[in-house]
Amino acid sequence: MSNRDKLELEYEDEDSGEILERIKEGGRLMSLARRMRDGDFEVGDEMKDDNFVEEIVLCQVLTNSVEVQVNEQRSLGIAIYGPNFSWINHSCSPNACYRFSVSGSELEMNYDESKLRIFASGEETVLKTWVCDESKLNNGICGYGPKIIVRTIKPIKKGEEVCIAYTDLLQPKGTRHSELWSKYRFNCCCWRCSASPPTYLDRVLQENADAHIEESKSSSDDYFYRNEAYKELINCMDDIISEYLSDGNPESCCEKLESMLTRSLQEEQPEEEQSLANFKLHPLHHLSLNAYITLASAYKIHANNLSALHSRTDDPISEVFELSKTSAAYYFLLAGVTHHLFLSESSLIAIAAHFWISAGESLLNLISNPMWNSSLNRQPANLISSSLLCNRWNKCMLMEKLEMDLVFCQSQSKSRLLEFEEISQSFLGCLSKILPPVWTFLIHGHRYFKYIKDPIDFSWLGITKNHNLKESQALQGSTGVGSSYFGRTSCCCRCEVREGIDEQKTSILQLGVHCLLYGGYLTTICYCRDCYLTSYVKNLLCQVDKQGC
Numbered sequence: 001m002s003n004r005d006k007l008e009l010e011y012e013d014e015d016s017g018e019i020l021e022r023i024k025e026g027g028r029l030m031s032l033a034r035r036m037r038d039g040d041f042e043v044g045d046e047m048k049d050d051n052f053v054e055e056i057v058l059c060q061v062l063t064n065s066v067e068v069q070v071n072e073q074r075s076l077g078i079a080i081y082g083p084n085f086s087w088i089n090h091s092c093s094p095n096a097c098y099r100f101s102v103s104g105s106e107l108e109m110n111y112d113e114s115k116l117r118i119f120a121s122g123e124e125t126v127l128k129t130w131v132c133d134e135s136k137l138n139n140g141i142c143g144y145g146p147k148i149i150v151r152t153i154k155p156i157k158k159g160e161e162v163c164i165a166y167t168d169l170l171q172p173k174g175t176r177h178s179e180l181w182s183k184y185r186f187n188c189c190c191w192r193c194s195a196s197p198p199t200y201l202d203r204v205l206q207e208n209a210d211a212h213i214e215e216s217k218s219s220s221d222d223y224f225y226r227n228e229a230y231k232e233l234i235n236c237m238d239d240i241i242s243e244y245l246s247d248g249n250p251e252s253c254c255e256k257l258e259s260m261l262t263r264s265l266q267e268e269q270p271e272e273e274q275s276l277a278n279f280k281l282h283p284l285h286h287l288s289l290n291a292y293i294t295l296a297s298a299y300k301i302h303a304n305n306l307s308a309l310h311s312r313t314d315d316p317i318s319e320v321f322e323l324s325k326t327s328a329a330y331y332f333l334l335a336g337v338t339h340h341l342f343l344s345e346s347s348l349i350a351i352a353a354h355f356w357i358s359a360g361e362s363l364l365n366l367i368s369n370p371m372w373n374s375s376l377n378r379q380p381a382n383l384i385s386s387s388l389l390c391n392r393w394n395k396c397m398l399m400e401k402l403e404m405d406l407v408f409c410q411s412q413s414k415s416r417l418l419e420f421e422e423i424s425q426s427f428l429g430c431l432s433k434i435l436p437p438v439w440t441f442l443i444h445g446h447r448y449f450k451y452i453k454d455p456i457d458f459s460w461l462g463i464t465k466n467h468n469l470k471e472s473q474a475l476q477g478s479t480g481v482g483s484s485y486f487g488r489t490s491c492c493c494r495c496e497v498r499e500g501i502d503e504q505k506t507s508i509l510q511l512g513v514h515c516l517l518y519g520g521y522l523t524t525i526c527y528c529r530d531c532y533l534t535s536y537v538k539n540l541l542c543q544v545d546k547q548g549c
């Protein structure tokens with residue numbers, strides 16, 4: 001499918017007009033290049049308008065290509081895979097996800113960095129490409145480059161359509177729809193988009209946490225005023241993030257984003273900021289999520305920059321320590337928020353897995369900060385004390401099970417769903433013991449976090465869940481785990497609250513390893529045991545072991 005006709009029909013629409021112009025220009029240049037290559041070029045040909053085939057090719061690329069990402073760090077470019085993949089439609093509550101796989105030998109042997117080059121605005125941009133190995137040619141089609149693997153993430157009934165996500169599922173419905181329309185030319189009618197009342201996920205992603213005034217009961221002025229405040233917040237955040245991307249100054253970005261988040265939650269507002277005050281940004285809101293993602297990484301980059309600047313001094317820098325603590329707190333909050341949302345929409349499993357792993361990694365990084373040793377005249381820097389690890393941080397039954405599952409690929413005796421329910425409950429049980437002191441330590445004195453009453457259980461927000469039949473069915477068919485956290489979850493493990501410096505480090509380590517193993521466990525469900533992300537988790541866990549015992 002190329003959607004070429006739809007683009008032509010929608011020419012009136014401003015966006016489509018621009019896209020169509022660019023397709024026409026691209027098609028003209030491609031056909032010109034073809035004629036020159038074939039020696040079939042005469043003066044005046046450059047003005048010819050018979051580029052239909054080239055235009056179709058470009059439209060097919062727009063409609064069917066996917067961004068190829070073989071690891072977390074960077075994207076390799078875009079690719080079009082065969083019909084087995086390209087024919088899969090989209091849903092905002094998909095039952096499948098995909099990942100790319102490339103073997104180490106493939107990366108080393110077939111990866112020729114010099115093959116394809118393009119020039120853009122005077123600067124040379126090098127595109128990497130896989131070189132076709134003649135011996136692998138199979139009827140003219142060669143199987144080189146990363147493989148794409150589609151995997152189910154929900155039970156799929158016979159005859160039911162398999163769908164994947166073309167867009168970010170944590171965006172509100174309006175944003176998803178305009179993105180799907182401008183890129184793919186269709187209006188999504190999946191059950192999540194058609195749900196009435198809207199699903200819990202769609203409601204919280206956009207809900208104003210201020211007093212719940214129903215649209216019909218509020219005055220039109222009030223509604224208008226809030227809408228304006230919402231647009232103002234979006235513009236303000238976009239400006240801060242674009243400024244950060246262009247000037248690369250994490251310090252100013254953190255300062256501005258946090259003032260924005262904090263101001264939107266303050267009860268008393270200066271008069272000139274009244275419109276922002278009218279829109280409360282609760283932590284499950286999609287704008288808060290965008291802000292947390294930027295803040296978690298900006299704090300980490302700021303800490304790394306500062307530590308590189310002082311790399312020659314032996315003294316550890318307390319500011320680096322504080323920045324790393326805040327970065328870990330944001331990663332943890334992101335894990336808590338996405339986990340909460342995942343429990344109501346199971347297709348968010350890969351996102352939740354990703355943030356649990358990032359939270360675990362940032363907590364382990366914090367443990368190896370030299371500041372722990374200096375202020376207390378402890379053992380050599382950068383080493384997690386071996387007594388700490390020989391103690392094996394009182395590894396609980398859940399950790400032992402998850403480690404066996406991840407590292408030794410132990411076979412399961414139960415259904416995946418039953419096992420998931422048990423593991424998730426035990427995980428929340430462990431967190432209810434280890435997290436409170438660690439969270440207090442991470443957020444101490446921070447102006448924004450004092451508004452976050454709990455980073456895992458968001459019942460304090462007072463946003464009630466729907467009784468949408470399809471939603472509860474989806475839940476039963478997938479996670480089935482309630483979002484209860486403090487108090488209500490039972491835990492049979494040996495995790496315990498600790499006091500004192502070594503104990504504090506132990507609690508952070510315990511929490512970090514729990515997050516990594518749980519994130520790794522979710523990864524095995526959505527991507528399988530043998531993928532890049534699970535190897536990444538195993539490597540991090542290996543480093544903990546090597547540093548210690």
Ligand SMILES: C[S@@+](CC[C@H](N)C(=O)[O-])C[C@H]1O[C@@H](n2cnc3c(N)ncnc32)[C@H](O)[C@@H]1O
Nearest residue numbers: 001063064086087088089090091184185186188
């Ligand atoms: C990658 S192709 C998918 C394969 C396509 N359905 C076909 O038969 O060739 C993307 C295009 O499929 C259509 N499509 C995908 N998901 C859809 C959905 N949920 N509803 C309607 N059309 C959809 C849109 O036209 C979109 O541009």
